[in-house]
Amino acid sequence: MAAPMELSCWGGDWGLPSLHPESLTVMAYAKFSGAPLTVNTISNSWRAPKGDVPVLISEDIVISQPAKILNFLRKQKYNADYELSAKQGADTLAYIALLEEKLLPALLHTFWVEAENYCSVTKPWFASRIAFPLRFYLPGKMSRAALNRILLTRGGPPLCSLTEVEAQIYRDAKECLNLLSKRLGTSQFFFGHTPTTLDAFVFGFLAPIYKVCFPRVQLQEHLKQLPNLCRFCDDILTCYFRLTVSGHSPAGQDTADANLQKLTQLVNKESNLIEKMDDNLRKSPQHPPRKLTTLKLAAGGEGSSPLNRLSP
Amino acid sequence: TLCFQAFLQMCNLPIQVVCRANAEYMSPSGKLPFIHVGNQVVSELGPIVQFVKAKGHSLSDGLDEVQKAEMKAYMELVNNMLLTAELYLQWCDDVTVEEITHPRYGSPYPWPLNRILSYQKQWEVRRKMKAIGWAGKTLDQVLEDVDQCCQALSQRLGTQPYFFNKQPTELDALVFGHLFTILTTQLTTDELSEKVKNYSNLTAFCRRIEQQYFEGHDKDSSATAPARSAKRSLLR
Numbered sequence: 128m129a130a131p132m133e134l135s136c137w138g139g140d141w142g143l144p145s146l147h148p149e150s151l152t153v154m155a156y157a158k159f160s161g162a163p164l165t166v167n168t169i170s171n172s173w174r175a176p177k178g179d180v181p182v183l184i185s186e187d188i189v190i191s192q193p194a195k196i197l198n199f200l201r202k203q204k205y206n207a208d209y210e211l212s213a214k215q216g217a218d219t220l221a222y223i224a225l226l227e228e229k230l231l232p233a234l235l236h237t238f239w240v241e242a243e244n245y246c247s248v249t250k251p252w253f254a255s256r257i258a259f260p261l262r263f264y265l266p267g268k269m270s271r272a273a274l275n276r277i278l279l280t281r282g283g284p285p286l287c288s289l290t291e292v293e294a295q296i297y298r299d300a301k302e303c304l305n306l307l308s309k310r311l312g313t314s315q316f317f318f319g320h321t322p323t324t325l326d327a328f329v330f331g332f333l334a335p336i337y338k339v340c341f342p343r344v345q346l347q348e349h350l351k352q353l354p355n356l357c358r359f360c361d362d363i364l365t366c367y368f369r370l371t372v373s374g375h376s377p378a379g380q381d382t383a384d385a386n387l388q389k390l391t392q393l394v395n396k397e398s399n400l401i402e403k404m405d406d407n408l409r410k411s412p413q414h415p416p417r418k419l420t421t422l423k424l425a426a427g428g429e430g431s432s433p434l435n436r437l438s439p
Numbered sequence: 440t441l442c443f444q445a446f447l448q449m450c451n452l453p454i455q456v457v458c459r460a461n462a463e464y465m466s467p468s469g470k471l472p473f474i475h476v477g478n479q480v481v482s483e484l485g486p487i488v489q490f491v492k493a494k495g496h497s498l499s500d501g502l503d504e505v506q507k508a509e510m511k512a513y514m515e516l517v518n519n520m521l522l523t524a525e526l527y528l529q530w531c532d533d534v535t536v537e538e539i540t541h542p543r544y545g546s547p548y549p550w551p552l553n554r555i556l557s558y559q560k561q562w563e564v565r566r567k568m569k570a571i572g573w574a575g576k577t578l579d580q581v582l583e584d585v586d587q588c589c590q591a592l593s594q595r596l597g598t599q600p601y602f603f604n605k606q607p608t609e610l611d612a613l614v615f616g617h618l619f620t621i622l623t624t625q626l627t628t629d630e631l632s633e634k635v636k637n638y639s640n641l642t643a644f645c646r647r648i649e650q651q652y653f654e655g656h657d658k659d660s661s662a663t664a665p666a667r668s669a670k671r672s673l674l675r
Contacts, residue, residue, distance in 0.1 A: 192572070213594040214594050214595055214597070216591070216594065217590070217591035217592070217594040217595045218509065218512070218595070220516055220587065220588070220591045221509070221512035221513045221515070221516040221591065221595075222512045224512065224515040224516035224518075224519040224520065225511065225512040225515040225516070227515075227519060228515045228518065228519055229515065272570075275570050276570040276571065279566060279567045279570040279571075280567065280570065280571060306507075306508040306511055306512070307508075309504045309505055309507075309508050310505055310508045310509070312505070
């Protein structure tokens, strides 16, 4: 089958497998398409924080952007969009563009530019996960890159001050959330009953807004007023990310579950057997206790040995 | 510019196009084009659409909520991919920059102002490309992205006359503007227009809108000379 694939990305918290939208998108897509990925959270590696997160490594191939990673997975036959029509594929591209243009600036702002959020949540969280001494430099760099991106793509002459740009990007983001909510409607995923690339992207962008606890949360409050989007995030988290932080591959998790189940059944059977034997013992005629019990014990040697083993 | 003209023609509003060298500074947001109505000046597609809607003309009233969401998503796709690709080609591809963009952008000004202004604009555009991650892309990758975008548009259009069946909307105007510009602007290579020409329903779409909304207005439109001569070739 396919060569083993390893994904390096930022870790998670607040119930999410990762805090980074792009990493989350790739992880969600891998779950949807059944691709066996081993996830490494970046912490002490010097190599990883080059601005190229998430990174997929498969044998000698290194791929860095989410779109390219998803393409690679599709070529390896892990395709979550198999049942989509051509028009739905086109819609996927369009909605992803909408997310990147309208929602991403506000997301970046909430995480990296909003002073209170950045100082009390984002910077400490990332700093605690990056090795010394990069932890003093990297969060600042990411923050400056985010601000740069917002100003260059959104700031123009009439919106010279940051506060005006902020107002505009949050308006756009709320409009985008409304549009997504209308498009999702009451269905479970964006294209019916199976999740696709678009669901991975939307989840990747929405989940951090939904779950991370910031002091300044206007976007989260707006999102919470759209119950179908909240339900969408919760569904994906419970169905696909049951073991949120450890990063086991899905196959391993399933066998562990199955083993646990078998063990529980065995223990139940044993305890039933012990109860039966107990009953038999009580019903049998009561001779002087010591001799008979020893006799009984000796006679039912094999039967009672589990009793001996399991009793505390 | 063409998408605005198309949009306003679709709304049946007569317009007069004027070229000015300091247009960027006249515009309230610094972005071109802008419209000047009575004593109001409005720029950029979004506000212009709102303005026109407030005056009672709207193209997207017949759409339901989901369709409106789709329309907005496709408009972002066009802005995201096609516009950025056009900017990339104009300002980040060295050959094109030297031979076409610098002369054209600096033409209204005397030397050395023309060189200074065009270098400044180029630096600005390159900064933006770097911020959104397009700086590392090669020309082939950009062309591939354009191809993907055109494929998506082509699949969405299918065999319908307009993107939302019978009536043209803002999306049709926007797509027409971009595709027509790509198809008719002379560049050093034809690769970009070849990508669009691969999709016959898109070229037919452009031709149809051109015939319907621009035929009678050839005399009034002050489109640049290459576009005008190339327009004739498109009709052929």
